[in-house]
Amino acid sequence: MPVQLSNGKPLVWDSAALDADTRAMLDNLQPNILQAHVREHLAVLFLQFGDGAGGRRFLREVAALMKSARRHFEEVRAFNASKAPGTPYVGVGISRLGYNKLGHDTVKFTDNAFKSGLKRRKDTLSDPPVSAWEASYREEIHAVVLIGDATPGPVAATRARVLALLPKTAKVVGEETGNGLRDAQGRGIEHFGYVDGRSQPLFLADQVAAERGVNWTPFFPLSHILVSDPLAPKPERHFGSYLVFRKLEQNVRAFREAEERLADALGLTGADRPLAGAMLVGRFRNGTPLRLHGRPSSDGFAVQNDFSYRDDPGSKCPVSAHIRKTNPRDSRDGGLERVLGVMMARRGQTYGTRTDVPWDDAPPQNRPTGGVGLLFMAFNASLQAQFEFTQQAWADSPGFPVDGTGHDPVIGQGEREGKVRFPQAWGSEKRSAPQAQVPQTVTMKGGEYFFMPSLAYLKGL
Numbered sequence: 264m265p266v267q268l269s270n271g272k273p274l275v276w277d278s279a280a281l282d283a284d285t286r287a288m289l290d291n292l293q294p295n296i297l298q299a300h301v302r303e304h305l306a307v308l309f310l311q312f313g314d315g316a317g318g319r320r321f322l323r324e325v326a327a328l329m330k331s332a333r334r335h336f337e338e339v340r341a342f343n344a345s346k347a348p349g350t351p352y353v354g355v356g357i358s359r360l361g362y363n364k365l366g367h368d369t370v371k372f373t374d375n376a377f378k379s380g381l382k383r384r385k386d387t388l389s390d391p392p393v394s395a396w397e398a399s400y401r402e403e404i405h406a407v408v409l410i411g412d413a414t415p416g417p418v419a420a421t422r423a424r425v426l427a428l429l430p431k432t433a434k435v436v437g438e439e440t441g442n443g444l445r446d447a448q449g450r451g452i453e454h455f456g457y458v459d460g461r462s463q464p465l466f467l468a469d470q471v472a473a474e475r476g477v478n479w480t481p482f483f484p485l486s487h488i489l490v491s492d493p494l495a496p497k498p499e500r501h502f503g504s505y506l507v508f509r510k511l512e513q514n515v516r517a518f519r520e521a522e523e524r525l526a527d528a529l530g531l532t533g534a535d536r537p538l539a540g541a542m543l544v545g546r547f548r549n550g551t552p553l554r555l556h557g558r559p560s561s562d563g564f565a566v567q568n569d570f571s572y573r574d575d576p577g578s579k580c581p582v583s584a585h586i587r588k589t590n591p592r593d594s595r596d597g598g599l600e601r602v603l604g605v606m607m608a609r610r611g612q613t614y615g616t617r618t619d620v621p622w623d624d625a626p627p628q629n630r631p632t633g634g635v636g637l638l639f640m641a642f643n644a645s646l647q648a649q650f651e652f653t654q655q656a657w658a659d660s661p662g663f664p665v666d667g668t669g670h671d672p673v674i675g676q677g678e679r680e681g682k683v684r685f686p687q688a689w690g691s692e693k694r695s696a697p698q699a700q701v702p703q704t705v706t707m708k709g710g711e712y713f714f715m716p717s718l719a720y721l722k723g724l
């Protein structure tokens with residue numbers, strides 16, 4: 264039976280009744296796509312091959328260090344049962360130019376954004392000119408190798424093994440180091456200090472069962488992020504996913520100043536001041552959704568994700584807030600979001616070190632203005648219909664979801680003209696006086712589009 268990518272049900276990956284094609288799919292799919300892999304410590308190597316034969320041999324040998332999605336699920340289960348540590352994550356992505364270098368035509372790939380490469384999509388995305396990107400990203404990038412684990416030791420050892428396999432004709436054109444950032448409660452946060460990585464599309468039955476919602480259904484079919492691997496030996500059972508990688512630098516000081524200015528403009532005092540930042544993000548720093556609460560819930564609770572904006576015209580969560588712009592979830596079943604099939608599986612990691620306490624209320628002056636940020640990564644079935652659509656048609660469009668919304672205050676790119684209004688108080692139908700949009704505090708420093716092929720493809724090179 265062919266692999267059912269959208270049969271309306273979450274995948275029961277350990278079912279004895281699983282058909283042979285779906286089994287083969289899971290045995291050949293890279294980890295970290297269907298379920299996030301631990302990558303508290305992460306090495307990201309960007310490679311350029313000098314010749315096709317060397318590149319093919321290298322990737323074939325790296326495949327021997329990789330595990331399958333199924334093996335990853337089994338490791339997660341073992342860890343949950345007995346804290347048995349898993350093995351490091353090794354993931355491989357190949358760019359359009361990379362495939363060409365390996366001697367493969369990309370005509371069979373369905374995604375035009377992938378086939379163009381990120382550099383040629385910069386105008387669509389209002390990205391900075393390539394000349395302003397960091398040097399390594401201005402180079403031709405053929406492949407990316409991601410190495411992740413809970414502790415630094417296995418990452419360092421695996422990185423050394425990967426580099427030892429690299430042929431003399433190839434070079435490392437760039438490298439990033441991701442380090443998980445956590446708040447005092449151990450929750451994963453991004454550099455502006457907010458809990459991140461919470462709302463994700465879920466594909467596996469055990470994950471969906473653990474997060475059943477009344478107002479929001481996190482289940483999405485596999486067709487959201489999996490596509491047939493057109494160059495694999497058996498494309499009907501070998502699958503992959505498109506990866507967008509973007510290095511997004513965060514000017515934390517400027518964002519904190521913007522929070523303060525907005526709090527002043529809205530007349531917020533004392534314990535109400537964090538409402539300003541929450542209006543920009545859509546959640547308070549500890550993850551409390553503004554749609555549900557006007558003050559942060561007490562710490563120690565599970566970060567809520569069971570809400571939609573159905574009955575909120577923007578008086579609780581402003582329509583301009585980052586999480587509302589990027590996932591309008593206007594009904595339990597996703598409404599517009601699900602109809603368009605936009606939601607990506609976000610798998611980013613923070614980079615850069617901090618000498619201040621990222622989640623506290625210390626004044627903006629002591630915050631970094633650069634050198635820290637997010638290695639944004641997300642898996643897509645279509646880069647055009649998911650990542651690019653989210654960035655361009657939603658985040659960068661001041662008229663989405665309604666006229667006067669303004670840019671996404673966190674990731675919006677392009678001229679931020681026009682003023683925006685916020686609720687005068689949480690839940691109030693009255694709007695504030697028009698406010699200048701907050702300045703852009705996230706800067707794209709470079710990146711690339713990749714396809715994460717099946718293990719069958721890599722082993723057969």
Ligand code: HEM
Nearest residue numbers: 453457458459460461462511586589590637653654674705
């Ligand atoms: C959610 C921050 C870049 C799309 C979030 C959340 C935070 C956050 C704090 C809330 C936690 C959660 O629900 O997971 C940031 C920062 C970024 C960034 C600081 C850049 C430095 C992006 C980009 C995109 C994006 C580039 C897509 C183009 C999303 C989506 C959600 C989200 C889809 C989930 C919304 C939901 O389902 O409720 N982000 N983000 N983010 N972000 Fe971002």
